[in-house]
Amino acid sequence: MAGEEQVECPLCMEPLEIDDVNFFPCTCGYQICRFCWHRIRTDENGLCPACRKQYPEDPAEFKPLTEDELQRIKKERKQKDLQRKQKAAENRKHLANVRVVQKNLVFVVGLSKKLAETETLKKQEYFGKFGKIHKVVINQSTSYAGAQGPSASAYVTYNKAEDALKAILAVNNVHIDGRTLKASLGTTKYCSHFLKGSQCQKQDCMYLHELGEEAASFTKERNAVRNSANNHVITTGSKPIPTRKKESSPLTVTTSSSPESQGTPPSIMSNHSPNSPSSNKDAWPSLQPGSKPNNKPTRTDQHNRVNNKIRTKSEEDTDHSSQITDRFNGTNTVHRTTDPQHSNTVHRTTDPQHISPPQQTKPPLSQPRIVNSGVPGVKTVVFDNPAQSLSLFSGNVFYGNRNQKIPVPTQTEVPDIPTTEISESIQVSSCTDWQAAFGFTSKSRESQDDDLGFDPWDESSKGLADLLEKENVTTNIHQQNNTHNQKYDQRPTQNLPPGFTLSHIQNQQRPVQHPAFLQNELVGSRMMGFLQQNPKRLGSMMSNRREQTNLQHPESYNKDWQDGLRALLPNINISFGAPPPTSANSQKSSQNNHKSRRCLSKNSYFDGPRTIFDPAILSSGKYSDGSMTDCPPHWLKSITQLTELEGQSQNHRLPFVQQFPIRNSGWPTQTQNPPPGFQTRPPTQHSEPHKISEGLQ
């Protein structure tokens, strides 16, 4: 019975119970616990695992322990346990209060609630920027914040110590969301298991399991002092910290100045320019805590480059207006990542993107929403390699959309979708500040300006003019919607290839829509909100356009675009379903959804967004819905109820749908769970995107 403490059942590896110790079920002497014995006899083959003899009915050898023995064993065990624990504890007790500075651990305080999420901070736009992050631990306790209001702190563990230093240099004293971030190296304590001398079972335990360097270890009390000192050392240690030179390009004049004018509190930087009210954001991206206006540009640039991989002066300027850069990013990435995708898709889809820049520069701010939802982020998401987009800027997009709280003033009706115009005119300090600070767009921004090689506004204006000429649509309708459509229209026009007809253009327009929705979809839970807000616009304008054409020659129009589509996709066998029966039912819609979804999924990297896509389509269906006035079917009513917001603007268009109930037919029926209440909507939708996507299959 010696050493029974350590004995485990060889099968289940559980330590043997005290009364299992004398339990030997087989004559061979192979010992297992009674639990396993029972299992083998009832559920398994009933053979002894060792000798493969049938287990006898009664255990071969089983002497229940006497009460005395039991007591004795228990006692012994307890004692031994105790002894072991004491020993370990004594050895390491003194370590309990010791904190050890970790070279790869960044401790940040002053995070706003919004930022205080592990995943957020890990993102490339935030701490992920400085290097590979091993772990982020958020402490939601507000005690660190003091005067700054509730804010959280976080421990960011980098894989490399340099990255941690980089992060600290860059983040310390940056002003975000009304709070000033403070960053320093963090300390860790010893794992309680280590202190007890036991094995730590936690797989990713971030506490120490071995003795740390003496020099880096402090007791709690000393640590406080030390910590601040440390902090100081770190920040001041970065001596050669020139500010990056400030150049305002015409594009961003307003924005770049905005954060400053907004009155970012004077930087609290310990060292170089304590007096400089200069924007903190400057400090962040270039990893330069101090901002000195007089610095030599060259040097600055070098620094910038060193620290922020890619960053040209002009880029820097633009990065102040996050939205602008957003868009540019979208464009650029598309350029750079040559899509292995169907060339057609690429062409079509990139078109709008190329043209998108004009939107930013465009003066009319009346419909910021359209602009925004129409394009920018979306492309990013859609056509870009997901990984890249994520790492580079898609986060941006998310950021912009998701966080309505981002201080985008409410000038626009839809505050949650910040647009270039908004940021330009409104000067959102903390928002831009933060984005700029993290150098959001630094990488993708390169060459954005040069890429265009033309004045987008001019180009698109021309295109629009062309379009207008060609369209023999009653002007008043057009005008009515022109404001809405303006930007939208221009996109396709610009890249209008020779010989393209109007219908082509219109076809082309549609796809653009998807990305837009897609983008917003990525925001997930915001879908509903989005549906109610944006699609209305988009949808309405689109439906207007379609109406124009369709009303005139529905049939020919249909054919027209089909032909156009074929022309567009010469290599692809496109077939169109026969015009559907008039009964517009929800099946149809689901078919549509299904189709387009499939098309999406075709692009390999699309897997993620696929589901996301749904809502886009659903929402796109709206414009069709909107077009029925006269006697909307039952489901329509409910939809209208669901989307009251859209109601007013769309009602006048209702008749359209009735006229041309559904043109898509013969598609497989079945939707993948559209959001509740939405299934009914899409029936009437027969937007080109779907068909095009069909063609792509």
Place this chain on the structure above:
Amino acid sequence: MASMEKRLQKELTALMKDPPTGVKVDAESIYKNLSEWIVDLDGAPGTLYAGEKMQLLFKFGSRYPFDSPQVMFVGPNIPVHPHVYSNGHICLSILTEDWSPALSVQAVCLSIVSMLSSCTEKKRPPDNAFYIKTCSKNPKKTRWWYHDDNV
């Protein structure tokens, strides 16, 4: 299930800590999923398989160790052996009906190494061509006839 994990964990620890010669667990492969192991085998010196490197794939069901794991050769080198089919399946009684919960990954590995070592002529099983066309992916689904007790 829990007992299976616990057992596997223990086996893994033991195997990593004190591996028998020629047996090496690919811990990387297990990192994500404890129920599938890749074990590297070295042909025992002095045998036909000396110097050969082979890989075994273990798949453990939730009833392990009361139920045998799926074991087969994977990777570029499937040893040529009268009991090893070219798709990696192994005809070894302890892997199916002669399995005993007292056996372990280590025991299985050693059995296989020993099976290889005792081989006298490198050849595929006589019914190899037929078997690999008709067999299930899971070697445990095969009804093996353990006709040859010599090897």
